[in-house]
Amino acid sequence: MTERSFTELRLDGVGRRFAGKDALVDLDLTIRAGEFIALLGPSGCGKSTALNCLAGLLPLTTGSIWQRGPEGERRIDTLPPEKRGFGMVFQSYALFPHMSVRRNVAFGLQMRRLPRAEVVRRTAEAISLVQLDEHASKLPGQLSGGQQQRVAIARAVVLEPSLVLMDEPLSNLDAKLRLEMRSEIRRLHQSLGLTTVYVTHDQEEALSLADRLVVLREGRVQQIGTSEELHTRPSNWHVADFMGFRNIMEVDVTHVSGTEVAVAAGELRLRGTATADVSVGDRVVAAVRPEDVLVGTADGPDGTPATVEVAGYQGRELAVEVRTSDGRALHLRTEQRLAPGDAVTLTIDPQRLLIYPLAAGEHVPEPLVAAVPS
Template sequence: MFQSNHPVQTPAVATRDLRLTYGDTQILRGIDLALNPGETLALLGPSGCGKTTLLRLVAGLLAPTAGEVHIDGQVMASDSVFLPPERRGLGMVFQDYALWPHMSVAENVAFPLEMRKIPRADRTARVTEALERVGLGAMADRSPAALSGGQQQRVAIARAIVAEPHIVLFDEPLSNLDRELREVMVAELGALIRGLGLTAIYVTHDQSEALTLADQVAVMEAGMIAQLAPPDQLIESPASAKVAEFLRLGTVIDMQRSGVGWASGGRRFALAGPDSAAARLLITARALRVVGLDAADLTGTVTGVQYRDTAYAVAVALDGGTAPQTVSLSSNIRMRPGDRIGLEIISDRLRWFPAGDSSLTLV
């Protein structure tokens, strides 16, 4: 029998059929995850989908109704075992920073070490190193109230890593910051996680944060995982119309079979598709090409233009039909609202889903 020369890697964090129920309400409905050492997992989804609850179950801040939590191959929670947070060896960064205002920056960072009764000299050295890693070495004696929001978040991160955990949990750590500062902090946070070789679970409702930071992204819906995949696979191959709509990958249209083609909202589409009477169609920006009006599969009027990085994102209201429909495309040429354009559909870039594949609730 063939045997691999590569040992099977023990996941840093794993859950098995993890469930949480309050009365008759199911908060989590069977979560299975396995996160390898050194990887970052983003839990992404709308408010109320269960992502923060899942993080708290991993941290030991909540006990599951059923299922198991494993850290480094050891059972942390099951029907017969429950280890509290201080015995799980994790660092955690909260949304509200959770800094003590009566303590200095250094004292805040040192607190986890004091709880572990680390000697003073060792505490001082570790705190200094942690603050240097987050770029706050010169602010050790300041009060947290004297710092900006971004600096306070760095203090919280320093406190999470000062005890040198190899797994750190992040609960929407950047949500209180403005957009520009969030983009800076995401880059810094990613570099820090990689530089320290951390394993991380990162809760967010911001897809740009998730796709930038994570090796794997779990899109959650109503206490379940709708899709778990690397960021590029998530974008290129969404598992459902629900996921595609939540990630805003394009326009999802309900289609009905019409002769040899398809129809939607009174419009006809000369497309091949699944062998069914109805389906849902994802039209991404990459599936549309601007052509002359006479050669177009679809025609419409430009309703909005935004410049993004190296191209323009263009919204087009389609002509005809009994219901309004808008699609989006990318263009190197600046268009103006009111411009009339023709669109060619690139069939091999379309993605079809079963009918009735409804949407995640967006925040």
């Protein structure tokens, strides 16, 4: 289903400034037809700005956007939004409250003055795709949040767009609905052969949905890659921090042998894997996920001694915060039933502890409050 088919969409050096301040800087990205791309990052990183530039809702300060198709290549950043052939799903749904589901979905087709029979057919198909046939005559206020979001998706795909843009469409839903809608969005993407660009601040959501992720920080691209690449090999410690490497600490390099690095901080002695060239004496950042911190008994060999401070039940496992004898807090996940005050030892597989260079003058912020991860 495409209004105007394309083989790739290319963003060349796309940038946007507000009041002289950069919100997005030199975004280079090629999107292939049929791909699901997630723009990911914390609030204020530039992901929604990038989406709005792509949609035509914001003019570019720098750069250009090109679309390549059977008829060749054309520049589209100079076109108004309605001429780009894109569909958009907003966080707020933006449904007409006085119109039924059927009329909401049909509205865009009617504005294009398509024949009535085609409007009826395509509207029915879109409503069926999002499994809302029995709700077609209802008003948005009579639907649940998840059903309203499906109406918004149907309204976007009924136009048969070449690209669907989604701006944090699940952020207003509860946890159960978010999980259900993830599957729904992925199903529609695959069954319709859509090309999708999806904005989110939720790394779990992005990992489960996207073919490739674009991680942004302060308006600049930090890494572009598959879910597996970003999950296992973040390009720098900022990406690692955002992608769930909750234990981020400054340490000193004491030994280097190829990519294997020994590091130390206070009484902490660890071995890890360097992601770039480092030398003995360098101040670096060590990063490891909570699930990769292994816990043993207090009398276990070759481990770092620590004391449990907080333990929170999370179903099959506990989210635990421990503190080493020199006051360093570390987070871990374990199926062992630990309680505050328990003495343990900690070990980490060197392949799981990633070592990143630290730029001159850069420091890892200390957590203000030690807490169990939610």
